[in-house]
Amino acid sequence: MPTGSRRLPTGPDAPATIADVAREAGVSKTTASDALRGHGRVSDATRRSVLDTARRLGYAPNRSARSLRTSVTDTIALHIPEFLTGAEYYMSFVFGVAEQAARAGLNVTLVSSGRLPQVDGLILCDPMPENPVVGRLMSAGIPVVTAERFGGDAQPTGVIWSDHETALTELLDHLRARGARRPVFIASDTTADWALTLQRTYARWCARHDIQLLLRKAPFGSPPEALRGVVRELLVENPHTDAIVCAADGAAAAVLPEIRSAGRVVGEDLLLVSCVDSLAMRTAEPPITAIDLRPRHMGAECVRLLREILTGETPPGTARTLAIEMIVRASTRS
């Protein structure tokens, strides 16, 4: 569905082309092109002259023409999973991507459906194997960098992942040090790698410390009422619960009121932590101990890696880790 047939203005106020620049500078198109892109062939004098006239004419290369010729679009696509709730993590991630891409001279295109526009590469945030859109995108034949590992068959060209195992272990050790003996884990039921890693880590930690595994599941992006229901049930069935670990973005803050109305005091007789930090964790009463996943950094690192893979600086198959850290707050410090 093309959007009408507006034409660029013709005549004197038409955007300058490389031919205009070349003519004005008294060189050939090739020389102008080389000068503009810093190819070594041209002499310093001509380069300066060309760059000068280009600036004077307000020349901007026509990306379509360049792209048609080189089949490089200088555009990357970004796909982020969508949930009912506006998870703050994803928002920050998007800004991180946008900013770093701008810095690298890359355009970013959002893809929501599986239809992939013509782009050089693709960033997939938290890809879930069972998502058909993700599957289609992974097999599009272009370099793909994922934020967090991909649990499916196809392997991305590059990965930035966080060591959730270490971070959660640290978090659980912290709870234990603060006296918790029955930490319950409220998992989100996505198949995103980080979610599965968290569950696995919790299970291992329980086994290692000979602590009873108490796992509850709530759909990721559950409405707060659903989450509260899970906690209500939990506290009725396991009145001796002394710590709750929430996996999903925002969940810990959402269940706080429920804990309070069950007569428990967070930070005193019940510790509460979140595996994802956010504004809601900082503003909760009391503020909630959480793992800072540094989503903005994650976005920037994905762009950086993808760019390096596209230019050939970095080989395909590269995986890098992103440091994350626990932030202790009043919910575990009373």
Add this chain to the structure above:
Amino acid sequence: MPTGSRRLPTGPDAPATIADVAREAGVSKTTASDALRGHGRVSDATRRSVLDTARRLGYAPNRSARSLRTSVTDTIALHIPEFLTGAEYYMSFVFGVAEQAARAGLNVTLVSSGRLPQVDGLILCDPMPENPVVGRLMSAGIPVVTAERFGGDAQPTGVIWSDHETALTELLDHLRARGARRPVFIASDTTADWALTLQRTYARWCARHDIQLLLRKAPFGSPPEALRGVVRELLVENPHTDAIVCAADGAAAAVLPEIRSAGRVVGEDLLLVSCVDSLAMRTAEPPITAIDLRPRHMGAECVRLLREILTGETPPGTARTLAIEMIVRASTRS
């Protein structure tokens, strides 16, 4: 900074071009092109045959080539303001844009700096006059649709705006009906049109009801501590405050703990409302009465209007309103 010089695969697995389709279908490129784009010239039989071979070959038009020829990119740019906090409103807005654009066959490019890639049109969310990036984008010479009105000199090509005046008046009337006589307004100090409209509306309402105007300002995207500080001061200086209206996304939830620790009970002896609904309002304890701005809808409507302007269906200068509504919750209902 171009991203290397990878070439598309050549040979048998190269993407099919329109020439391939034409040859395979036994027609000329012209006919193939006309058939594919539904131009009336071709007979039904040829059209079917062409569409068929196109599908068989997996033909997808090369956007760069099309764009070079027509100077239409089928791409729109999206700019959203950035704050420290991940405002949920913007996230939903982005999804609304992305979804509607996909439906209309348009690509969406995020722009963070003022550098505008080659696009057919531009959507500016909450444009602020003093933002230099916004200024540069507004004068880029392409159609611009803004979400909320623009207070600066240049006028956008199209506007979708919400009637904040009516909504806030309704909200204030609601507070009054619930007994509040000294509602304080905590404004965000942005120059976005909605923010200014809210302040103006509050001032008028106070004048109309002969109520003392009590306005406090906090930077938009203030850290929760700053917001809490504002409220702390407020409650000390005006101990008889019986209602607080927060303008900024998330602010009301952030100040809740401060209100509580001042010994006030929200929904009982102090009413609290937000001019922007969000998950945080729904999950707060108690849940907070707020205005649902329907950001997702807003995003979709911006795309729709921009598309109509681009195709010429709708004349430039069109402004439309988006319905918003107050949602009453326990914070004003006790």
Add this chain to the structure above:
DNA sequence: GTGAAAGCGCTAACAC
């Protein structure tokens, strides 16, 4: 109803 040919703006191959 269909086809041939030109050309959008750019860069790469190949002269010189």
Add this chain to the structure above:
DNA sequence: GTGTTAGCGCTTTCAC
């Protein structure tokens, strides 16, 4: 160090 030429894939005259 610089210029000439060809051609990326598409749409659009213009001819038949």
